[in-house]
Amino acid sequence: MKLIGKLVLGIIAGILIGLMNVDFITQLFVTIKELFGQFINFVIPFIILFFIAAGVSKLGGESGRMVGATVGTAYLSTFLAGVFAFIIAITVIPLLSTEQAPVSDGEGIQSFFTFEIEPLMGVVTALAIAFLFGIGAAKTNSKTLMAFFDEGKAIIDLVISKIIIPFLPVYIAGIFVELAAEGEVFNTLSVFGVVLVVAISTHWLWLIIQFVTAGAIAKQNPFTSLKTMLPAYFTGLGTMSSAATIPVTLKQAKKNNVKEEVANFGVPLCATIHLSGSVITIVTTTVAVMSVLGEFSLPSFGQMLGVIAMLGVIMVAAPGVPGGAIMAALGVLTTMLGFTEAAIGLMIALYMAQDSFGTATNVTGDGAINMVVNRLSKSE
Template identity: 55%
Template sequence: MKLIARLVLGIAAGIGIGLVANQFVATLMVTIKDIIGSFIFFMVPLIIVFFIAAGIASIGKGGGKLLGSTVLVSYVSTILAGLFAVTVAMFVIPSLGIADAGADAPSEMAGFLDLTVEPVFDVLTALILAFVLGIGIAATGSTKLHGIIDEGQNIVELVIRRAIIPLLPFYIAGVFAEMSYDGTVFATLGVFGIVFFLAIAMHLIWLVVQYTIAGAVNRNNPFSLLKSMLSAYVTALGTMSSAATIPVTVEAVKKNNIRDSITNFVVPLCANIHLSGSTITIVTAATAVMHLYPGLEFPGFVGMIPVILMLGIIMVSAPGVPGGAVMAATGILTSMLGFDEGAVALMIALYLAQDSFGTATNVTGDGAIAVLMNGLQKKDAI
């Protein structure tokens, strides 16, 4: 929650500075934005490589029907959540008049420094490399390479926690200062509240859907199951990390009389691969940005399907880091939806404002998958 407070402070500070700034101050804020933004975009391919490669390699350690079933169910849940979100967002958001808000793109002011840090490789190269490494490690059982990938993931997570996340409020402040200086900011602010409440409403609806299905398979009352998961939901709101909430999630799932062998396997695995809440948030926020931001065009339901399919893969292991999901998704937003730096900044701001709720939905949904797998195991045993 501290991150949300810093984000709000950054937005407010940026707007205030932009309203009273002279040319020098405005250019200084743009310079800060450009430097931080260049670093963020430099890190995106590295995030993709190490997060996805480590996630695939770790999944490959396991074996048996339970592993395959859990991975499949988690991915299907994530994709269906994204399809649900885009279906709702594509009808609700345009009806709210966002596209008519009159927002203009910032005037692309030049900063004091022309500093561009080129990424080591592009997003597509990073994605292919991650798959090659992850699948190769899983197939060969290479402990040395697995260790390197794990260490690389730890370093990237450290950079996100200690550098990118602390710098984001300043980056957002620079973006909003530029928009405010140009007079384009107020048309944007109303979108935040709309997307915030729309996404949370869809989170709650999706949880009910998940637990209704899981309860039917396991022959439980879905609302009783959800009640048992309240401690995990509240904890995730504070930690903003699926991984950090694992101990609480395990205890909450066990209250629903799920076998220990199922709980202890499914919950840690789903904490890294089940992203229904994060996907709902990203898809909803991206849809809003595409309707608001000049130069972007919403590709329609069919056009969003490949994006959602990729989101389910590219965010593997990202929920362990607050804000990690949107950072990992940045590559998809730029390469498949044409987001530029200003659009990405709006996207990050929209996402982080409700990151804790998306994480709480991820975590609570993990419990539904554990219940579902428990029920499926019972049927197989009959």
């Protein structure tokens, strides 16, 4: 069974168990939820450290101007996608929940015991170390450091794919056991069902904006170019991995008149740094979670600008593993927006429910990025 099916079963099972409200079983799931939440918080700094350092250390061997053009264009696309998503989300989502009582974080049910796993470093510290040593490894061409970061990233990839992702349905079940036991789950679900539609619709609107812009710069028909990239979209939809979709994205980008040397460099790089679809989903679901959890007020535009700017940086190299983007983003959400365990659990559930659509948007948008970089390379 695919992950999305397991997550749905986890949500349903959590609701049913919570509605039965048998004290021992409810406390057991709350205990599991809190322990696993501690483990996730412990792993987050390592995700940031190794994902970003491994990605940044690879940038030293390429043309500086080509790297700058590709990274700058990809980051601008990711940042503007987040701003676009926030404008839509802050306009639409409050309308969905205006007549519903806000959901609290659910502090009434206690776990059997408290077991704290203290992270070895903070998120900002991990980010600073990643850039310091990642850039240093790139500049000095240190094979030892590069191998260390690559092997560290491989271990974290395994932790995500073999421990965190498989256990997510149980963790999500624990979140919904708590919500259901306290009578708050149906208010939450009634909002979230529409939120997924809003996120996917925003993906498509952003793709149109991307290709209209790229078409104007490259002097190509934007809708023909977008149609050419559709095989990459559907491949990303199936694989849920930008990295796994590279061969198809590369083939289709070349069909959009992107020079071979530009595509061969730009497509693999964009697969690790261009995250417009993922950021759209995270921003949309962030607004949704904050609107239904009573302890939060909706973020201001200025507050979200800082979050979006950090998301574009902190998720570098995260698309290599399904679910990697949201795992990397949790550090930003906890430090900048104060997300609690309940908020984190709901974010993961919402994000994973449409992870494939965000990935598909990422890889399709890579085609637009490479059209722009191709045009810029001709003007040099």
